[in-house]
Amino acid sequence: xxxxxxxxxxxxxxxxxxxxxxxLVLLGISSGIAFMNSGADRSSILNxxxxxxxxxxxxxxxxxxxxxxxxxxxxxxxxxxxxxxxSWYTRNEALKYNDPILLKDYYTDSAYVKLKRIIELNRSxxxxxxxxxxxxxxxxxxxxxxxxIAVISDRNVELFRKLYKDGQTVNKSKDTSNYQVVLFLEDxxxxxxxxxxxxxxxxxxxxIPELKTFDTEIHAIKGxxxxxxxxxxxxxxxxxxxxxxxxxFKKIKAMGLNTIRIFVPxxxxxxxDVSEKHLQQIHQMMDLSASHKIRVILTLFDFYxxxxxxxxxxxxxxxxxxxxxxxxxxxxxxxxxxxxxDLDFENRGKERVLDWLQQLSRIxxxxxxxxxxxxxxxxxxxxxxxxxxxxxxxxxxxxxxAEFQKIYLDLKRSSEGKSVVLQEYGLSSYSxxxxxxxxxxxxxxxxHAEMQKxxxxxxxxxxxxxxxxxxxxxxxxxxxxPWRRIPQKFYGCIDxxxxxxxxxxxxxxx
Numbered sequence: 406x407x408x409x410x411x412x413x414x415x416x417x418x419x420x421x422x423x424x425x426x427x428x429l430v431l432l433g434i435s436s437g438i439a440f441m442n443s444g445a446d447r448s449s450i451l452n453x454x455x456x457x458x459x460x461x462x463x464x465x466x467x468x469x470x471x472x473x474x475x476x477x478x479x480x481x482x483x484x485x486x487x488x489x490x491x492s493w494y495t496r497n498e499a500l501k502y503n504d505p506i507l508l509k510d511y512y513t514d515s516a517y518v519k520l521k522r523i524i525e526l527n528r529s530x531x532x533x534x535x536x537x538x539x540x541x542x543x544x545x546x547x548x549x550x551x552x553x554i555a556v557i558s559d560r561n562v563e564l565f566r567k568l569y570k571d572g573q574t575v576n577k578s579k580d581t582s583n584y585q586v587v588l589f590l591e592d593x594x595x596x597x598x599x600x601x602x603x604x605x606x607x608x609x610x611x612x613i614p615e616l617k618t619f620d621t622e623i624h625a626i627k628g629x630x631x632x633x634x635x636x637x638x639x640x641x642x643x644x645x646x647x648x649x650x651x652x653x654f655k656k657i658k659a660m661g662l663n664t665i666r667i668f669v670p671x672x673x674x675x676x677x678d679v680s681e682k683h684l685q686q687i688h689q690m691m692d693l694s695a696s697h698k699i700r701v702i703l704t705l706f707d708f709y710x711x712x713x714x715x716x717x718x719x720x721x722x723x724x725x726x727x728x729x730x731x732x733x734x735x736x737x738x739x740x741x742x743x744x745x746x747d748l749d750f751e752n753r754g755k756e757r758v759l760d761w762l763q764q765l766s767r768i769x770x771x772x773x774x775x776x777x778x779x780x781x782x783x784x785x786x787x788x789x790x791x792x793x794x795x796x797x798x799x800x801x802x803x804x805x806x807a808e809f810q811k812i813y814l815d816l817k818r819s820s821e822g823k824s825v826v827l828q829e830y831g832l833s834s835y836s837x838x839x840x841x842x843x844x845x846x847x848x849x850x851x852x853h854a855e856m857q858k859x860x861x862x863x864x865x866x867x868x869x870x871x872x873x874x875x876x877x878x879x880x881x882x883x884x885x886x887p888w889r890r891i892p893q894k895f896y897g898c899i900d901x902x903x904x905x906x907x908x909x910x911x912x913x914x915x
Contacts, residue, residue: 461494462677463538463718464725470544470558477548477555485555486543488595489588493538496520497715500534503527513589513596536566537714539721539764552590559584565714565764574756619777622738623797623824626866627914628664628702629657630829634873634901638882642673645686647693653872654697656899661914664738665694666702666828666868669727671709677719679726691736700738702868703731704781706765708881710749712757720761721768732773739776740769741799741828745783747790759791766794781828785816792821801829806855813863824866830856831870834906835895839888844895850907853898857911869912873897 465486477485492511499505505521512520527533540563547556560583568576587599633653636644657665667690674683687703694701705724731737742765746758762780769778777796782788788800798820802809817825834849836842853869860867874897883890894901898909 459677459719460715461490461497461537461718462722463490463493464540464722465490466540466542468542468544468560470546472545472548474548475550475552477545481552482545485545485557485588485595489543489557489559489586489597490541492597497536499524500527500536501715503533510594511596513591513598516597516600531571533569534566535569535714536564537717539563539565539718539768546585554590555588555595557586557588559586565717565760567714577760619739619796620824622700623777623826624864624866626664626700626738626826626868627662628666628700628868629662629872629912630868630870631657631665631667631872632875634875634897634899634903637873637875637877638668638670638879640667640690641670641683641686647689650690651693651697654693654699657699657872658697660909660912663698664700664702664868666704666741668704668707668744670707671705671720671723673708674723674727677722679723679730684727684730687731688734691731691734695734695736699736701734701736702738702741702779703727704741704744706743709743710753712749712753712761717761717764721765724765724768725772728769728772732776737776739796740773740778741781742766742769742778742795744781745801746780747783747787762791763794766791779826779828785812788816788825789819792823795823797824797826799826799828802827803830803832806852806859809856810859810863813859813865827860827865827867829868829870831896833892833895834874834908835892837891839891844892846907849895850911853908853911869898870896873899874901874906876901 467486488511495507495511499508499520500523503524505517505524508517508520540561542560542562544558544560545555546558547554549555562582562584564580564582566576566578566580567574568578583603585599585601585603586597588595589598590596631653632638632640633646633649635649636646667687669687674680691701705727706720709720711720728740742762746762749758766778766780779795779797779799780791782790782798782800785800785802788798792798798816800816802812804812813825813827832844832849832852834844834846836844859865875894878890878893880890883893898906898912900906
């Protein structure tokens with residue numbers, strides 16, 4: 406009886422195992438079929454589920470044209486403009502993925518055939534093209550009486566293109582051209598019939614405007630990287646508190662400081678469509694700083710990390726909006742394009758990051774000629790990158806105090822006469838398990854005492870990190886590893902209860 410019972414258990418186990426394995430096989434097959442089907446759906450490759458209006462937003466200026474045909478309704482012209490820009494977006498995507506599937510909606514059959522030949526040739530040679538346009542000046546030249554034909558001019562089109570061969574970059578080019586375009590209205594789409602490049606303009610990127618010298622203002626910087634103690638990395642939005650900020654500005658001014666560095670988070674401020682509420686808040690904060698005679702360095706694109714050409718129109722729309730809105734504020738000292746972008750080199754590619762920064766600098770300087778531009782590099786080794794695109798050089802230093810003076814003087818010698826600002830420096834006073842109880846308030850105080858001697862001796866403009874200790878540090882700032890995140894809470898010269906720490910004495914200016 407016992408042997409029979411054991412055999413029945415064994416049979417049941419084998420049956421259940423077989424059912425389980427068979428189920429796994431079926432699941433694998435179904436997943437494979439689903440994967441192959443999704444791969445066959447080329448629309449997924451070209452992101453058809455993404456609204457083109459939110460994927461491609463170049464800067465567009467509408468100009469009065471010499472329309473020789475009938476007058477065009479504003480709604481019709483808006484549809485014409487949108488379809489025309491979508492034709493650029495679909496062309497960019499088709500060239501990138503070597504797949505013309507999207508082109509049919511925005512090109513007539515004859516234009517589609519020409520583009521398809523180009524794409525097939527590229528594919529056969531292992532070539533792909535990544536490109537985007539940044540700006541257009543569009544005017545209407547002709548609109549037919551039957552409302553089915555339109556001719557537009559598109560001037561000063563800035564086109565950036567990268568050519569890849571077997572996945573490797575083989576060429577980069579920048580081009581500014583004028584185009585004349587004939588469009589037919591078919592099936593409620595304005596489709597490109599003829600696309601004529603009329604002239605290419607001499608272009609090496611957006612021109613860098615001649616700016617005044619800002620050395621006097623830069624050399625006077627004595628400041629702090631600022632967050633309110635209870636809103637670290639969350640200064641704006643629902644937790645925005647003018648009363649707290651005002652009280653902090655009084656402390657900063659009483660310390661003899663004259664400058665603060667503020668961060669503008671990309672997504673929190675609405676990404677491509679900047680939040681009006683957040684803009685109002687930053688205006689209010691800057692109004693307060695002006696009343697306390699504290700200048701503001703605005704660091705743009707905090708927590709941004711894409712840099713792909715396909716994202717340029719979105720990120721630059723964000724930058725244009727912020728700079729245009731704040732460029733005339735009396736509290737503004739200058740623009741910091743990005744905090745520590747060199748830390749993105751490994752994951753995003755150094756070339757991509759530098760190309761994006763170069764173009765951003767030229768856009769910002771074309772909008773605002775009255776305030777200096779810099780980049781907040783994480784260390785002195787990266788600090789001279791793109792030095793011709795900035796008005797002064799900024800770097801961060803968290804190294805040994807004994808080595809600072811030599812590093813600073815070496816950087817000054819290689820800066821080609823530009824001012825150099827120590828934009829971040831500091832030492833955590835954390836003492837606990839995660840640093841083997843090696844930190845202390847005294848060590849932090851000694852650090853700042855030594856650093857201030859170097860800064861005074863060499864007349865170094867500075868902004869220390871930071872005013873307050875923080876009760877918490879977000880994971881997306883310092884990561885999940887506690888030995889990195891927890892010490893970040895203790896860089897302040899005022900503790901999280903609002904009491905001055907020993908380092909406060911050395912950071913207070915005479």
